[in-house]
Amino acid sequence: VPQLVRAMKDDEDGGEAFANRLLTLVMVALGLIVAVAVLVAPVLIQLMSNTIADDVAANSVAVTFARYCLPTIFFMGVHVVMGQILNARGKFGAMMWTP
Numbered sequence: 001v002p003q004l005v006r007a008m009k010d011d012e013d014g015g016e017a018f019a020n021r022l023l024t025l026v027m028v029a030l031g032l033i034v035a036v037a038v039l040v041a042p043v044l045i046q047l048m049s050n051t052i053a054d055d056v057a058a059n060s061v062a063v064t065f066a067r068y069c070l071p072t073i074f075f076m077g078v079h080v081v082m083g084q085i086l087n088a089r090g091k092f093g094a095m096m097w098t099p
Contacts, residue, residue: 001087001088003018004018004019004022004084004088007019008088008089015088019085019088022081022085026077026078027074030073030074030078031074033073033074034071034073034074037070037073038067041063041067041070042063045059045062045063049062083095083098
């Protein structure tokens, strides 16, 4: 937030370019992290629980569930960054109503 506020005060465009670059960087980084996490979901399940990994049916369900839930990392991360951009602009209402 401090960097966003500084950019809003110092930059000619009111920090718009800085906020756009920040959001783009976060989206690309989180997209790559999520893509890798979804691809290595079987390994993650094995690292977290050998008991589940040894049971074929439970492992299949756990990997499917992980692949279904891991993309939320992307959406939560983008949500947080957009919320911080709104906070830096003095707009608190939208984040007040989010979980």
